[in-house]
Amino acid sequence: MNQQETRPPAPMEFPIRLQPGLRPILLLFGVRRDRAAVRLDGERLVARFGFFRADAPLANISRWDITGPYRWWRAAGVRRTLGTHDLSFGGSTHGGLCVHFREPIRVGRVSVTDLYLTVDDLDALGAALTSVGIEGKDLRTRR
Numbered sequence: 001m002n003q004q005e006t007r008p009p010a011p012m013e014f015p016i017r018l019q020p021g022l023r024p025i026l027l028l029f030g031v032r033r034d035r036a037a038v039r040l041d042g043e044r045l046v047a048r049f050g051f052f053r054a055d056a057p058l059a060n061i062s063r064w065d066i067t068g069p070y071r072w073w074r075a076a077g078v079r080r081t082l083g084t085h086d087l088s089f090g091g092s093t094h095g096g097l098c099v100h101f102r103e104p105i106r107v108g109r110v111s112v113t114d115l116y117l118t119v120d121d122l123d124a125l126g127a128a129l130t131s132v133g134i135e136g137k138d139l140r141t142r143r
Helices: 020-027 122-131
Strands: 012-015 036-040 044-049 052-057 061-067 077-079 086-090 096-107 110-117 136-138
Touching (some): 052 086, 052 096, 122 136
Parallel strands (some): 086 110
Antiparallel strands (some): 012 036
């Protein structure tokens, strides 16, 4: 193998979209533009959203889905859906990319099986995950 074949992909960063009308709520979670992004490298996905951080090896991601758009109360802040082990890092209503984990990860004290990320460019994050061998689907509803 030559050096180029063994080099991991360059790290990519995907800002989480922060909808202006939701910013007062997001500040309660410590979310600012410089603390709201998803970083993807050849080995890990790391999401930072204000005071919160999720970190998972790519090998632990089974698939991804793009969903949305959302109602504002489902898109604002850090939240869980009642009766599930999901977690949302929500900064806007435009939609989110959900990563599904093979084994739960810990985010703070919470066990998480699915993580919703409202990155600005949902398609680009999906394409980046696909490029490292993680398949997914766009399930968005069209208005």
